[in-house]
Amino acid sequence: MEDIVFGKVAAMVYVVEFQKRGLPHAHFLIILEDAYNLKGPSDYDKFVTAEIPSLECPQLRKIVLGHMMHGPCGILNPKCTCMIKEHGSEVICKYSYPKPYLEETTTNEDGFPILLHHSSGQIPVQVCVQGHDRVSFNVVGQQNQGVYEINDFQSGRWVSPCEAAWRIFGFDLFEMTPSVQLLPVHLPNMQTIYMRSHEQLNVVVQDEKRSTTALTEFLRLNATIPGGTRYRYT
Numbered sequence: 001m002e003d004i005v006f007g008k009v010a011a012m013v014y015v016v017e018f019q020k021r022g023l024p025h026a027h028f029l030i031i032l033e034d035a036y037n038l039k040g041p042s043d044y045d046k047f048v049t050a051e052i053p054s055l056e057c058p059q060l061r062k063i064v065l066g067h068m069m070h071g072p073c074g075i076l077n078p079k080c081t082c083m084i085k086e087h088g089s090e091v092i093c094k095y096s097y098p099k100p101y102l103e104e105t106t107t108n109e110d111g112f113p114i115l116l117h118h119s120s121g122q123i124p125v126q127v128c129v130q131g132h133d134r135v136s137f138n139v140v141g142q143q144n145q146g147v148y149e150i151n152d153f154q155s156g157r158w159v160s161p162c163e164a165a166w167r168i169f170g171f172d173l174f175e176m177t178p179s180v181q182l183l184p185v186h187l188p189n190m191q192t193i194y195m196r197s198h199e200q201l202n203v204v205v206q207d208e209k210r211s212t213t214a215l216t217e218f219l220r221l222n223a224t225i226p227g228g229t230r231y232r233y234t
């Protein structure tokens with residue numbers, strides 16, 4: 001993380017996921033301390049580029065072309081999985097590729113950067129076409145001798161070799177700094193009470209303990225503190 005992050009981290013959270021072919025990937029949210037925050041286009045350009053590395057950086061160029069390219073979609077490949085119908089019949093890429101060329105980094109109306117992307121000096125590159133999603137299955141004939149419950153009720157969970165190894169080695173699947181806990185907020189007597197299907201509603205309602213929440217217990221605790229200091233529910 002220290003190699004990736006460009007400044008002091010104030011708070012961060014990540015989760016590791018395994019999808020499709022099973023390779024691990026992480027979703028990160030990183031909040032930098034104010035002095036390191038990227039505040040505008042000139043800051044973004046210092047750290048991020050949306051351009052294909054030049055031939056002078058062959059190793060980086062190979063990595064970007066192999067892993068960071070979208071498509072081909074649009075007119076070149078109208079059946080690409082990213083192509084969706086919009087406004088009636090027009091079929092467009094749901095990620096808005098190909099992106100327009102841009103001579104300067106700007107910020108869009110939601111505050112997200114739109115990175116510079118020069119139209120000049122680029123050599124056309126071949127993008128490798130990705131494979132399709134697949135599933136293995138078999139077809140079995142209708143059996144006359146009644147229901148075979150094992151076949152009818154098989155349910156499975158697919159753990160890829162990468163995920164199995166990750167879990168066996170005990171690698172973290174998430175991390176959060178600082179810890180954050182979501183606190184419930186509700187109007188008096190409007191909290192959610194959970195019950196199991198075998199329980200009787202009138203019994204559950206009469207059990208006072210079942211209607212406690214973090215908020216009710218916070219209010220109860222604060223009421224016991226004479227004057228002065230009060231805890232805060234943030």
Ligand SMILES: [Zn+2]
Nearest residue numbers: 073082093097
């Ligand atoms: Zn696309």
